Amino acid sequence: MTPRLRQQADGVLVRLKREYPKAECALDHRNPYELLVATILSAQCTDERVNMVTPALFERYPSPADLAAADPDDVERMIQSTGFFRSKTKSLLTMARGVEERFGGEIPVERDDLTTLGGVGRKTANVVRSVAFGEPGLPVDTHVTRLSRRLGLTKHTDAVKIEFDLMPLFPPEEWGPLSLRLIQHGRRVCIARRPKCGECALADICPAAFKV
Numbered sequence: 001m002t003p004r005l006r007q008q009a010d011g012v013l014v015r016l017k018r019e020y021p022k023a024e025c026a027l028d029h030r031n032p033y034e035l036l037v038a039t040i041l042s043a044q045c046t047d048e049r050v051n052m053v054t055p056a057l058f059e060r061y062p063s064p065a066d067l068a069a070a071d072p073d074d075v076e077r078m079i080q081s082t083g084f085f086r087s088k089t090k091s092l093l094t095m096a097r098g099v100e101e102r103f104g105g106e107i108p109v110e111r112d113d114l115t116t117l118g119g120v121g122r123k124t125a126n127v128v129r130s131v132a133f134g135e136p137g138l139p140v141d142t143h144v145t146r147l148s149r150r151l152g153l154t155k156h157t158d159a160v161k162i163e164f165d166l167m168p169l170f171p172p173e174e175w176g177p178l179s180l181r182l183i184q185h186g187r188r189v190c191i192a193r194r195p196k197c198g199e200c201a202l203a204d205i206c207p208a209a210f211k212v
Helices: 003-019 032-041 047-060 064-068 072-082 085-103 122-132 142-150 159-169 172-188
Strands: none
Touching: 003 159, 003 172, 032 047, 032 085, 032 122, 047 072, 064 085, 072 085, 122 159, 122 172, 142 159, 142 172, 159 172
């Protein structure tokens, strides 16, 4: 790690913490199970849409045991508006059965355990670890990918490679909040096609400022 990269990472962290002091997950949930379900549903879907669907879903299936025994047709009907509802239903039911059969009905904390569950990749596991359990986890979504590249923190496009580039640049306890702050900044300011560089608190340290 070069001194310049170290300084860049420190600047990004300080400024994002100042801009977004409360790093919160946009998916409505009350426990790790609900967050895991919501995160699976959020693939190729907006958080707003997921939040419209999950209240009724959680009322009918309030636990992994309930979801594991669900009628797939019923689940498909309830989550249809999130897109890819058949594959998501399969993932949800497989996840719930795995939680019941291998983890005693409790959502596991460890990433390696989470990723054994249906529909749970590394990003989803990191969301659950960092948001629900307060454990180190750095979810890399499209916003984190875009911003970390624009800010010169990585040159990769692969989410896992980006995660491993970012991890040594920031303290483990900051990984989850950093991801949430990058996502918030990506939605509000550093948007994909026309970033609002004139409004950006990172513009003077961003190599891509006013160039996109």
